[in-house]
Amino acid sequence: MRKFILALSLVSLNLHAASSGYTGTGIPIQGAAAVTTENLFSCEYGRSRLSPVGVKSAAGKRYVVPGQVNYKRVNFAADLYNQCNGVTPDSMADVPISDVPVVEIDPDGQVITGYIFADNYFELYVNGKLVGVDPVPFTPFNSNIVRFKVNKPYEIAVKVVDWEEHSGLGSEQNRGKPYHPGDGGFIASFSDGTVTSPDWYAQTYYTAPIYDLTCVEEVGSQRGSQKCSTEARDDASNAYSLHWDIPANWQTSGDYSDWPKATGFTEDHIGVNNKNAYMNFREKFTGAGASFIWSSNVVLDNLVLLRHRVE
16 A cells, blocks of 8 residues: 555656656655754854754655755864854964864875865765764854875765755845845865866755756756756745755765766855955965866755765
């Protein structure tokens, strides 16, 4: 009976998607999420936005939005700049790099230092081992420093999330509108010369808000929403989200070569010239040759996985 009901649900979902003009591989779900956590983090300093976690369900599938995260204090990456913790150095000269703990991956490996700025949230894995989690899910904007010991070649895997105030709707209150799609961005450099660039791989797993599903185009593994509207609105109750299942072993699987390559973005596009968490250490980011990267849509793609092999 359960399989029969699930089959009927899938048929219903497919008919609904078809009636909306969507023929892609994702699962479209309309409306807001059921909020399970009202606010993951708060800070009395700066502009601390609510960072809710919610659930959207359809046809027997359950998706955590904006993403299933490993947000635990024990895993937090060290602060490069975090006004919530009173860490606000004016330059790299004021950063005690030697105080940053080293995550051991290979006992005889090289110690590598990484500098990370994420809009808004990241989880960094090296050879499948969790190296650091962003301590601030949303705002105020922060940056982090990590150290790990590893032998080459090694694999980098990053989960990046553009957080949302309105759970399941991919939007926030901004510029006078209650439902404004936010944008993401991730940049990092490492002391062994590794930098983020369009040579990395990036795949999206949660896209929202989408008001017309016919705007989505999928070619091969590219989940393209560039033709979809990014207009801010007063009402997003009819917005759709698109979801794809994340592979269980995405941090360690070598099977990502069919993913799309990452898209590079400029500092101006991401808008970091007023963010001390970035500008105070700019020489460690674009100054080191790194690029801001994301999937092909830095506004609507809210949960993205990144992969890169370091030779």
